[in-house]
Amino acid sequence: MAGAALSGRVTWRVGTVVALHDETTTARTIAFHVPDWPGHVAGQHVDVRLTASDGYSAVRSYSIASAPNSEKHVELTVERLPDGEVSPYLTQDIAVGDRLELRGPIGGWFVWRAQQTEPIQLLAGGSGLVPLMAMIRSRGAAGNTAPFRLLYSVREPEAILYRDELKALSDHDGTLTLTFAYTRVAPKDWPRPPGRIDAVLIAHTTWPSDLSPTCYVCGPTPFVESAASLLIAAGHDPNRIRTERFGATGEPR
Amino acid sequence: MGIISRGFSGRRQSADVKLPPGQYLTTDFPVLSAGPTPHVPLDGWEFTISDGANILQRWDWTSFRELPTDTVTVDLHCVTRWSKLGTSWEGVSLDTVLAEVKTDAAYAFVHSYGDYTTNLPLKDLKNKQAWIAFRFDGKDLAAEHGGPARLLVPHLYLWKSAKWVRGITLLQQDMPGFWESLGYNNYGDPWREQRYQGE
Amino acid sequence: MSSQSDDYLDGNAAAGELSNIFAIDITAAEGQCAHCGATKHFAEAHLYTQAPGFVARCATCQHVLLRVVTVNQRVLLDMRGMTYLMFDTSRLHDSGQ
Numbered sequence: 329m330a331g332a333a334l335s336g337r338v339t340w341r342v343g344t345v346v347a348l349h350d351e352t353t354t355a356r357t358i359a360f361h362v363p364d365w366p367g368h369v370a371g372q373h374v375d376v377r378l379t380a381s382d383g384y385s386a387v388r389s390y391s392i393a394s395a396p397n398s399e400k401h402v403e404l405t406v407e408r409l410p411d412g413e414v415s416p417y418l419t420q421d422i423a424v425g426d427r428l429e430l431r432g433p434i435g436g437w438f439v440w441r442a443q444q445t446e447p448i449q450l451l452a453g454g455s456g457l458v459p460l461m462a463m464i465r466s467r468g469a470a471g472n473t474a475p476f477r478l479l480y481s482v483r484e485p486e487a488i489l490y491r492d493e494l495k496a497l498s499d500h501d502g503t504l505t506l507t508f509a510y511t512r513v514a515p516k517d518w519p520r521p522p523g524r525i526d527a528v529l530i531a532h533t534t535w536p537s538d539l540s541p542t543c544y545v546c547g548p549t550p551f552v553e554s555a556a557s558l559l560i561a562a563g564h565d566p567n568r569i570r571t572e573r574f575g576a577t578g579e580p581r
Numbered sequence: 582m583g584i585i586s587r588g589f590s591g592r593r594q595s596a597d598v599k600l601p602p603g604q605y606l607t608t609d610f611p612v613l614s615a616g617p618t619p620h621v622p623l624d625g626w627e628f629t630i631s632d633g634a635n636i637l638q639r640w641d642w643t644s645f646r647e648l649p650t651d652t653v654t655v656d657l658h659c660v661t662r663w664s665k666l667g668t669s670w671e672g673v674s675l676d677t678v679l680a681e682v683k684t685d686a687a688y689a690f691v692h693s694y695g696d697y698t699t700n701l702p703l704k705d706l707k708n709k710q711a712w713i714a715f716r717f718d719g720k721d722l723a724a725e726h727g728g729p730a731r732l733l734v735p736h737l738y739l740w741k742s743a744k745w746v747r748g749i750t751l752l753q754q755d756m757p758g759f760w761e762s763l764g765y766n767n768y769g770d771p772w773r774e775q776r777y778q779g780e
Numbered sequence: 781m782s783s784q785s786d787d788y789l790d791g792n793a794a795a796g797e798l799s800n801i802f803a804i805d806i807t808a809a810e811g812q813c814a815h816c817g818a819t820k821h822f823a824e825a826h827l828y829t830q831a832p833g834f835v836a837r838c839a840t841c842q843h844v845l846l847r848v849v850t851v852n853q854r855v856l857l858d859m860r861g862m863t864y865l866m867f868d869t870s871r872l873h874d875s876g877q
Binding site: 340342377378379380381384385386411413417421422423426427428429 | 583584585586587588589590591592593609
């Protein structure tokens with residue numbers, strides 16, 4: 329294990345699809361077995377490379393959704409974009425048994441390690457939830473009880489990723505607090521009308537800055553810029569805010 | 582080459598028309614940029630021709646728009662492999678812009694609002710090969726596509742058609758621009774597939 | 781539709797490409813902008829990827845920090861926009877160990 333950590337270079341590896349699970353009508357989780365996977369930390373991502381028979385290739389980055397584990401198991405959750413070149417293939421065409429190239433794990437700054445004990449504030453915009461879910465799952469797997477809050481901005485109830493798992497966690501774990509912020513369509517009788525996150529929501533549902541939480545913000549670039557600004561305006565130290573931007577269309581890179 | 586991904590072909594369309602080697606047809610108009618979109622108010626816009634020491638010609642938006650224009654239909658070829666055919670532009674020909682300029686410089690160094698630059702032989706800007714374009718598809722050129730005005734040099738890869746063009750410096754010695762200085766071909770003829778240095 | 785000035789990612793998205801040449805994860809490295817002096821983690825740089833190469837710009841002043849072009853087996857890297865990049869060599873590429 330130590331050998332893998334010291335190997336230095338990040339290389340392309342081949343993963344075999346072992347399971348597929350549709351999270352929503354447009355998002356799918358793909359589970360890979362990667363025999364030479366060196367392990368990963370929550371928050372990291374992989375690059376996926378697809379190659380056509382004529383040699384044409386396309387590379388896209390996807391956050392790892394699964395918690396660190398020792399089973400060489402890597403899960404990605406991919407959102408299908410209407411004009412995407414890669415996401416339609418990953419969410420509709422691939423099958424169990426297919427082999428794909430993955431490069432990773434990548435990233436050492438936008439990570440949460442199970443040794444961390446401070447309060448954690450997670451802000452997710454749409455599919456930006458994926459690396460934050462890896463953090464939540466990592467916390468569960470490690471038995472870490474650091475207080476976590478998640479503010480999850482999502483278009484509408486049908487777009488919620490990992491809905492059942494989030495509900496179970498929220499119901500049973502008193503140290504994990506979950507708030508949904510619907511931006512386009514809210515459930516019937518929802519107390520807050522649909523809209524983007526704002527200072528009021530931040531004030532009511534996120535950790536106050538005097539607790540010095542570490543904040544992780546992930547989602548499309550406009551969401552990240554807005555959410556990070558709101559956190560700073562609420563008094564959070566910019567050095568305690570970590571961000572990862574997906575493209576304005578939601579597909580990283 | 583990586584392992585083949587079963588059933589993957591990407592978004593490329595086959596074309597019935599002949600495209601330069603390695604290009605794929607697109608019907609949309611991808612926006613590629615090396616930086617934030619500059620927003621240039623028209624009352625501050627200018628276009629200059631300089632020899633490095635002196636400004637030889639200068640237009641503000643008003644005087645620029647008094648120049649005669651051409652409407653042309655051209656094909657665009659981007660080094661990132663997409664081609665868009667039959668695009669319609671209105672602009673001022675570089676022949677018009679350079680008409681009063683007396684120079685023995687052989688090279689043009691093009692600079693834009695923002696920090697983008699590109700270079701090409703001066704002769705490639707002449708003889709109905711290049712325009713300062715300000716309208717695309719019948720409408721004012723959008724900022725994301727280079728408006729208020731961009732260079733348009735369709736016989737070369739599109740990175741030579743500098744968006745948000747601001748001026749040209751005439752040089753005796755060629756000087757590589759933003760992408761030319763980092764591995765891209767100094768000239769960039771799509772029909773000879775001159776994408777990178779050393780081709 | 782987002783405004784065009786929002787069409788950037790951040791340094792996290794360059795890490796895979798740069799892992800071809802850096803043995804150490806670049807996102808956690810701290811860099812100083814040669815133009816304005818701002819010091820931030822490379823992950824915080826504004827990254828423009830919709831281009832013939834990657835361009836990382838200072839989040840404070842927008843000057844180019846780093847440019848990288850990958851052509852077949854060649855990687856060209858221009859880092860003139862940074863006064864320095866500071867790496868923690870005890871980390872290398874993190875795989876959770």
